[in-house]
Amino acid sequence: MKELEGRTAIVTGASRGIGPQIARALGREGMNIVLVARSAAGLEQVAAELGSAGQHAIAMPADLSDHSTLDRIVEATEEQFGAVDLLVNNAGITATRRFETSSDEETAQIIDVNLTAGILLTKRVLPGMLDRGRGHVVMIASLAGKVGSPYESVYAASKAGQIAFVQSLREELHGSGVGASVVCPGFVVESGMWADAGISQGIRQPRLAGATTPGAVASAVVHAVQRDSAEVYVNRPPMRPMLVLGELSPRFRSWVLRRIGVPQTFRKVVERAESEARSE
Ligand SMILES: NC(=O)c1ccc[n+]([C@@H]2O[C@H](COP(=O)([O-])OP(=O)(O)OC[C@H]3O[C@@H](n4cnc5c(N)ncnc54)[C@H](OP(=O)(O)O)[C@@H]3O)[C@@H](O)[C@H]2O)c1
Numbered sequence: 432m433k434e435l436e437g438r439t440a441i442v443t444g445a446s447r448g449i450g451p452q453i454a455r456a457l458g459r460e461g462m463n464i465v466l467v468a469r470s471a472a473g474l475e476q477v478a479a480e481l482g483s484a485g486q487h488a489i490a491m492p493a494d495l496s497d498h499s500t501l502d503r504i505v506e507a508t509e510e511q512f513g514a515v516d517l518l519v520n521n522a523g524i525t526a527t528r529r530f531e532t533s534s535d536e537e538t539a540q541i542i543d544v545n546l547t548a549g550i551l552l553t554k555r556v557l558p559g560m561l562d563r564g565r566g567h568v569v570m571i572a573s574l575a576g577k578v579g580s581p582y583e584s585v586y587a588a589s590k591a592g593q594i595a596f597v598q599s600l601r602e603e604l605h606g607s608g609v610g611a612s613v614v615c616p617g618f619v620v621e622s623g624m625w626a627d628a629g630i631s632q633g634i635r636q637p638r639l640a641g642a643t644t645p646g647a648v649a650s651a652v653v654h655a656v657q658r659d660s661a662e663v664y665v666n667r668p669p670m671r672p673m674l675v676l677g678e679l680s681p682r683f684r685s686w687v688l689r690r691i692g693v694p695q696t697f698r699k700v701v702e703r704a705e706s707e708a709r710s711e
Pocket residue numbers: 443444445446447448449450467468469470471473493494495496520521522523524544571572573574615616617618619620622623624625626
């Protein structure tokens with residue numbers, strides 16, 4: 432979808448972290464934005480900021496794990512702006528822990544928010560897009576969905592699911608005028624879940640693993656929609672050769688990741704949390 436001016440986007444996870452940057456970037460392209468997350472205050476703040484920059488944005492507080500809210504999100508968008516042209520499934524949660532210590536409820540919640548809700552929202556916006564022969568869906572996945580990071584196995588599974596969903600749907604939509612892209616950031620600094628879980632605890636991502644910013648992720652989303660990109664990796668060092676090598680030899684990939692220090696970084700997060708829990 433090359434022309435974004437005057438079109439309408441739903442951005443989930445828009446109350447904090449990467450989501451507000453995606454909303455700002457799409458707003459700068461002249462899109463109307465519907466901001467979705469649980470925190471009404473966070474959404475109102477982002478909507479007010481976009482409004483004062485002359486952009487059109489509304490806050491739509493909703494818990495995506497409550498599927499009864501999904502129809503309402505789409506209906507309210509259509510009432511306000513006419514049609515949904517772009518859906519950015521960005522909302523996400525994680526839990527960095529030893530898998531055997533996770534509860535069934537936490538596991539279900541991660542899969543639900545990260546994967547199922549985005550799939551169900553996509554199902555709700557697709558018929559209108561197909562009727563108009565125009566539209567785009569973006570999943571914000573993660574490099575963790577390409578190379579599962581340790582202590583985040585359920586998160587990695589949800590992200591791999593998003594990638595597979597887009598691969599499949601994209602083929603199905605070929606020639607319809609409706610596109611689908613998956614955007615996979617690496618470690619995101621400045622704000623977002625890694626900044627909250629790692630950096631704010633004094634734990635830094637390994638230098639050789641690279642990092643990116645919410646602004647770079649937001650630009651990648653705009654380009655992915657305009658160019659109808661299939662899969663975009665957002666990370667400073669070139670990830671593609673590493674991912675290709677990893678497909679040829681997963682054992683070699685694990686060796687490289689250990690040499691770079693990726694598992695050790697996540698272990699530090701887990702050990703820090705475990706030690707805090709013991710001292711409480
Ligand atoms: N940060 C990174 O390093 C990184 C790297 C790769 C990929 N990603 C992906 O980027 C996306 C955004 O992550 P982030 O770093 O910006 O995370 P974040 O700062 O933790 O923000 C997550 C967003 O999702 C919303 N959310 C969480 N649970 C929700 C629910 N049940 N219903 C509705 N909204 C919900 C949160 O809002 P409320 O709490 O107000 O509901 C918030 O707006 C995620 O899909 C994540 O997997 C992040």
